[in-house]
Each structure stands twice: as C-alpha cells, then as structure tokens.
Amino acid sequence: MGAADRRRALALLACTQFVLILDTSIINVAAPSIGASLDISPAALSWVANAYLVSFGGLLLLSGRAADLLGQRRVFVAGLGVLAAASLLGALSESAALLITARAVQGVGAAMAAAAAFALVLTLFEDGPERHRALGVFAAMAGAGGAAGTVLGGVLTSWLGWESTFALNVVAGVALVLPVPRLLPPGTSGGRGKGFDVPGAVAVTAGLGLLAYAVVNAGEAGWSSTPTLATGAAAVVLLAAFVLIERRVAHPLVPLAVLGRPTLRLANILAALWQMSLFPMFFLVSLYLQAVLGYEPVLGGLALLPLCLVVITVASTADRLIGRFGLRAVMGAGFVLVAVGMAWQSLLSAGGSFVADVLPQSLLLGVALPLVSITANVAATLDTREDEAGLASGLVNTSLQFGSVLGLAVLSGIAAARTDASAAAHDVALTEGFSTAFLVGAVPALVALLLTLRLRLPAPDASAPPEASTAAEHRRAVP
Incomplete structure (x- = not known):
C-alpha cells in the first residue's frame, strides 16, 4: 500500500476507535x-453499562489472537457487524x-473490532516515526471519543430518546464496514497448519470475564462481599x-515466551x-460539573472539549518528541504531568467554577494523556513480529481495559x-469525595513513573537493512 492508502486506512481504523471509546461513556x-423508561432498578441499571465492560475486557485477548489466526480484516468486519446487530437489539429492547x-x-463485537483495528495499525505501519504518528491519531481519537x-x-x-x-x-457500524474492501x-490467515488452543481460549476468556465481573461488581x-470474592477467586x-x-x-x-519479554x-x-x-477522570469531572456546579449534561460534556483539542494537538507532535x-x-514526563494534574484536580471547591x-x-x-498512551503502546509493540500483531493488540487492549475498569471501580x-x-452539606460532601478520589488517582501515575525508570527497550537489530535505521533509532532506550 502507498502512503496515501495507509492514511485512508488509518482514518477508518481511528474512526472505529472513536466509536468504541464513545460507547463506553455515552451510556x-x-x-x-x-431506568425511568423501562422501570429498571438501580442495581440492574448499573449492568446496562457494566455488561459491556465485562464482555469487552474478557474477549480482547482471544479476539487479538483470532485476528492473527483468522485474518485481521475478517475479524474487524465481523466485530463491527456484531456491534451493529447488538446495537439494533438494544434500541428495540x-x-x-x-x-x-x-x-x-x-x-x-467491540472486543473483536478493537483488537483487529489495533493489529491492522501495527501491520500497516512499521516501527518508527510513521507508527508513532499512527498511534498518536489513535490516542487523539480515543480522547475525543471519551468526551x-x-x-x-x-x-x-434529550432530543431523540435513549434509544438513539x-x-x-447501527449507523456507525454500517458506515465503517462499507469502505473496508x-x-x-x-490480509491472510496466519493460522494455516496450526491448531487452535480451545482449552486455553475457554480458560482465559472465562478467567478475564470473571475478573472483569469481580472488579465491576x-x-x-464492595470488595469484601461474597460475590466479589467468589468470582475473583474463580478468575484466579x-x-x-x-x-x-x-x-x-x-x-x-x-x-509464554511472549509474556516473558520484559519490555x-x-x-x-x-x-x-x-x-x-x-x-x-472523565467520569468524575463530569459528575462534579453536573452534581455540584449544576451544569446540564450537554454542557458538562462540552466542558471536556478543550481537553480533547489539547490531546489532538499534542498527539500530532508525539513522534517528533520521541x-x-x-x-x-x-x-x-507524561506520567509526571498525570500525577501533577490529578493532584491539582483534587483542589476542588463546592463553590468553584469551571x-x-x-x-x-x-x-x-490533556497534554499528559497522549504522551503516556502513545509511548506505552509503542513500547508494548516494539518487540513483536508481524504474525504477533493481533496478540500484541489483544494484550495491550486488555491491559488498558482492565486499567480503566479497575480505576473507575x-x-x-x-x-x-x-x-x-x-457530615458536611451535600455539595461539600460530594466535593470532598471527588477531591479524595483525584488525589488517590495520582498514585498509579507515580508508581508508573518509578517503573518507567526500569524500562529497557529492545536493542536495534545489528543485521537490520540500512532502510530500517530510522526505525531502529526510535527503538533506542534513553540512557
């Protein structure tokens, strides 16, 4: 494929990423x-959102490997088809x-489409500045989709009802499938002549699904409740x-040799x-704006658009920074900014302003998000062969999904x-809760900063051809 063809393919894949991330927050x-329309209890209503997270997180790894074995485009199209059909069922429920x-x-469907889309990016763009720019577009679209x-x-x-x-x-799925051919x-099937690990697939899918259920539940x-402990133990x-x-x-x-790679x-x-x-952060900021400052849901969402614009701008420069x-x-640097930003965000007040x-x-x-997301994705896919693109995609997407589920819970x-x-007034009590959560949210960033110091990137291959020197240069660890 030429450069222009790859850019058009990237636009399609990035739009898919936008739709999949959007679907985690729109509900x-x-x-x-x-809940009001279908007379659903609060406990059951929580599973309208959580059922998506459990199946999404549980099937990412299997979907990534299926993309390697069955063909990335085939799994991508099948995933979008399942997503559209299930969405139609939801609208008519x-x-x-x-x-x-x-x-x-x-x-x-989202797990299949997400894993295959990321694998296609890895296949279309070789390691180096071009892949870094592609992953930057992915990060930008993910941030935009969340807001x-x-x-x-x-x-x-408000305008068309929850069914819309x-x-x-449904509309997005059809629009994304049509230009795929x-x-x-x-692509080709990487699984010719290979068996399929059915017992492993069943064990890991059930294990990850139960783990996602335990975390969400x-x-x-509560963390010490019997259902949480029982499903968590079964997952282990x-x-x-x-x-x-x-x-x-x-x-x-x-x-297991792949999992043994330290990078x-x-x-x-x-x-x-x-x-x-x-x-x-997206969820808690939106709640603060609506529950404490009194913003309407639409304005609460629009308030996050400046962040998205910053994400898009910084993501476009990530390859040059790397x-x-x-x-x-x-x-x-990205993790430092995350820690500082979350700690700063904890200084909320009940009588504050946007x-x-x-x-x-x-x-x-917004500056921090693309820095950490792009570099983590690049590092997670450096030491993989082309026939492992789906596996690498499944692994990193599973890590991202479980990080989001665990963080939100x-x-x-x-x-x-x-x-x-x-014991304070309602608005003050809510603000105290949000402030504490933001402060605790800085802790994973600080842990990640310390782990970053231990990151050792694969050394460039001495036998690589001259044209690979630029990519090899970008694989070099910082002393």
Whole structure:
C-alpha cells in the first residue's frame, strides 16, 4: 500500500476507535432515562453499562489472537457487524434482561473490532516515526471519543430518546464496514497448519470475564462481599489453569515466551496504570460539573472539549518528541504531568467554577494523556513480529481495559465512601469525595513513573537493512 492508502486506512481504523471509546461513556448519560423508561432498578441499571465492560475486557485477548489466526480484516468486519446487530437489539429492547444482553453482545463485537483495528495499525505501519504518528491519531481519537460520548449522550437522549444512543452504533457500524474492501488490505490467515488452543481460549476468556465481573461488581457490592470474592477467586483459578495449559499445548493461544519479554510485560503494566489514573477522570469531572456546579449534561460534556483539542494537538507532535528525547523520557514526563494534574484536580471547591477548578487542570492532563498512551503502546509493540500483531493488540487492549475498569471501580468507590463519611452539606460532601478520589488517582501515575525508570527497550537489530535505521533509532532506550 502507498502512503496515501495507509492514511485512508488509518482514518477508518481511528474512526472505529472513536466509536468504541464513545460507547463506553455515552451510556452513562443515557442511563437515568433508560431506568425511568423501562422501570429498571438501580442495581440492574448499573449492568446496562457494566455488561459491556465485562464482555469487552474478557474477549480482547482471544479476539487479538483470532485476528492473527483468522485474518485481521475478517475479524474487524465481523466485530463491527456484531456491534451493529447488538446495537439494533438494544434500541428495540423493552426489558432490562434484553437490554443487558444487547450490551454484553455489544462488548463482544467491540472486543473483536478493537483488537483487529489495533493489529491492522501495527501491520500497516512499521516501527518508527510513521507508527508513532499512527498511534498518536489513535490516542487523539480515543480522547475525543471519551468526551464526545458524554456530549452526544446528553444531546441524543434529550432530543431523540435513549434509544438513539444505540441506533447511533447501527449507523456507525454500517458506515465503517462499507469502505473496508477498498481501504483495508485483505490480509491472510496466519493460522494455516496450526491448531487452535480451545482449552486455553475457554480458560482465559472465562478467567478475564470473571475478573472483569469481580472488579465491576466490587464497585457496587464492595470488595469484601461474597460475590466479589467468589468470582475473583474463580478468575484466579481459571487464569492459573490457562498458564498451565499454555505450557503443555502444541499451539498455545499466548506463547509464554511472549509474556516473558520484559519490555512487553512492563509496557502492558504501564498501559494499565495510566488508564487507572486518567479514565475515571472523565467520569468524575463530569459528575462534579453536573452534581455540584449544576451544569446540564450537554454542557458538562462540552466542558471536556478543550481537553480533547489539547490531546489532538499534542498527539500530532508525539513522534517528533520521541525522536528528539527518546521514548522513555517522553513517557516519564507524561506520567509526571498525570500525577501533577490529578493532584491539582483534587483542589476542588463546592463553590468553584469551571474556569478555576476544572479547565487548567484538564488542559494539563490533556497534554499528559497522549504522551503516556502513545509511548506505552509503542513500547508494548516494539518487540513483536508481524504474525504477533493481533496478540500484541489483544494484550495491550486488555491491559488498558482492565486499567480503566479497575480505576473507575476504585476511584468512584473512594469518592462515594468519602462523601458518605462526611457530615458536611451535600455539595461539600460530594466535593470532598471527588477531591479524595483525584488525589488517590495520582498514585498509579507515580508508581508508573518509578517503573518507567526500569524500562529497557529492545536493542536495534545489528543485521537490520540500512532502510530500517530510522526505525531502529526510535527503538533506542534513553540512557
């Protein structure tokens, strides 16, 4: 493919990323209307959002490996088709059970599309500045999708009803599938002559799904509740069984040698840590603006647009920053900004304002987000072969998803506990809860900063051809 063809393919894949991230946030705004319309209890209503997160997180790894074995374009199209069909079912749902089922199936489609889209980016763009720019576009679209979900959730629910938030995915899915034959390479199946690790697939999918369920449920029932402990223990057993299976089967779903690569392993931990800090920020800031400052949902979402503009601007320069200062230095600077931004964001006041209490901090975090997200993604995919693109995609996407789920469960739980323990007026108590959550949210960034110092990037291949020198230069660790 020529450079222009790759840019058009990247635009399609980045738009897919935008839609998938948007879908994680748009439902939060529509949830109250859904509950009132279908007479859903608060406990059941939480699973309208959580069912998507559980199936999405549980199937990312399997979807990534399936993309390697069955063909990336094939899994990408199938994922978008499942997402669109499940969204249509959601729009037509008239009961809680049917709606939650639709959300779970949406998560299945999203996992397939997300893993295949990221793998296609790795296949289309070789390591070096070109891939860094492509990952920068992905980061920008992810940030835009997170904020746009809040805005569109309010607009669509207010004007067209909650059903329109599901119908949007039907339209988006069809629009994204139509240009695939023209824009994406057909690809080939990497699984010819190889067996498929069915026991490993079952164990890891069930294990990750139960782990996601345990983390999400902990936010509702508490970390020490029986359902949380039981599902968490079952998840640990299944994941341990998965490791044993991978040691014995001829064609493992995830070769343990891949997990043994120190750069890939540490980069995935760093990816989870930045999500733990920053993903809950969108949710908590939106709540502060609406519940304390009295913003309407639409305005609460629009308030995050300056952050998105900063993300897009900084993401477009990330490749030059990495080329000049090195991957590890840019990553470390990003985590410093995350920690400072979250600590600064904790200085909220019940009588504050958007300009004084949210805007400056969100702009700083907007600078930090692409720095940490792009460098973590680059590091997680440096030491992978082309036939491992789907596996690398599944691993890093799984790390990101579980980081976001864990971060949201922990920080929202901390905010709720601090608010409940306060004897102050309602607005003040809410603000105290949000402030405590933001301060705790700086901790994963500080841990990640320390781990960044231990990151050792793969050395350039001495046998690489001359034309690979630019890419090799960008793989060099900062001394």
